[in-house]
Amino acid sequence: MRILILALVYSVCGMYFAPSSKADYDEGIQAIVNEDYAAALAEFEKLAESGDRAGQYWLGIMHDYGVGIPQDHVEAMKWYELAANQGSAGAKIQLGDTYFFGKGTPQDDIRAHMWYNLAALQGVKFAGRIRDRVSLRMGKGEITQAKNLARSWRPRSSEDVADAYARAKAKLDQKRFSLW
Numbered sequence: 001m002r003i004l005i006l007a008l009v010y011s012v013c014g015m016y017f018a019p020s021s022k023a024d025y026d027e028g029i030q031a032i033v034n035e036d037y038a039a040a041l042a043e044f045e046k047l048a049e050s051g052d053r054a055g056q057y058w059l060g061i062m063h064d065y066g067v068g069i070p071q072d073h074v075e076a077m078k079w080y081e082l083a084a085n086q087g088s089a090g091a092k093i094q095l096g097d098t099y100f101f102g103k104g105t106p107q108d109d110i111r112a113h114m115w116y117n118l119a120a121l122q123g124v125k126f127a128g129r130i131r132d133r134v135s136l137r138m139g140k141g142e143i144t145q146a147k148n149l150a151r152s153w154r155p156r157s158s159e160d161v162a163d164a165y166a167r168a169k170a171k172l173d174q175k176r177f178s179l180w
Helices: 002-016 022-033 037-049 053-065 073-085 089-101 109-120 125-135 140-152 158-178
Strands: none
Touching: 022 037, 022 053, 037 053, 053 073, 053 089, 073 089, 073 158, 089 109, 089 125, 109 125, 109 140
């Protein structure tokens, strides 16, 4: 089932980024197909930590869906944002999904709309269709706010992204422990 999900994600989003190290990227994809998740994780971590947006995207996918590692939506968001900062439309779509469904963050139609809009502005037609569907749940003021966020969006530094998601994880951990 996981391979089917990844194959679908790859077929839909794979064309929206070009890895800087095709051999490592291909090895990571082949490892997923072979269900060798430890090898895939090693390849994508190596790529991601070297700043490769495809590696960051796929490391986000592995965390998001719990492929060979514990599922961690906040960690997935971090890697998606790092890839989105480098122009990955696929990562922007995944961030839109994260906010739309509230995975690792409170559900937020405004942010979902913003991320889908940013992907649509890169020419991803189905991202525009998803954005338009999200807008059906929003008021005019919220749509204006989402459009303004998209217009003013600028990539954050890698350090700012890492700090933001470390704080988000700490907040989630604090909530979990307060339930005890």
